[in-house]
């Protein structure tokens with residue numbers, strides 16, 4: 001087996017977190033905060049469970065790391081690994097927490113993310129380096145298989161309802177209603 005690079009090793013941890021979300025029926029996105037070559041916080045998307053628009057994997061991981069260090073400013077050198085390119089909210093949170101480097105796996109669809117612009121904007125007098133495409137295939141396969149499964153379930157549900165309605169209709173016909 002091919003040896004994993006340092007980045008891939010930590011991305012694997014983010015993927016592991018994403019899979020936990022998957023088990024709970026969430027869109028599988030996972031994140032970890034790394035400091036001094038150790039995972040110090042993990043998070044996964046919990047939007048459905050918590051019904052919170054802010055419950056993204058990155059937010060969960062950053063919040064946990066801040067709590068751990070009892071500081072909104074994370075120690076210098078903290079890195080964030082996330083399976084999907086961060087949205088503007090999570091880029092904002094990373095800048096606010098002074099994350100120094102972000103590694104993400106799958107790319108968000110073109111034009112739907114402002115990652116590079118936000119990383120370069122020097123908001124809050126802090127720049128975050130961003131590296132995309134770490135274990136990209138694995139990260140995007142996880143997401144696409146989730147969405148394929150979801151569409152399949154929706155299709156089955158639709159067919160089930162249709163069959164039920166047809167059954168009801170024919171029963172009504174039989175009873176002369």
Ligand SMILES: [Zn+2]
Pocket residue numbers: 056057058086087088089090091
């Ligand atoms: Zn986000």
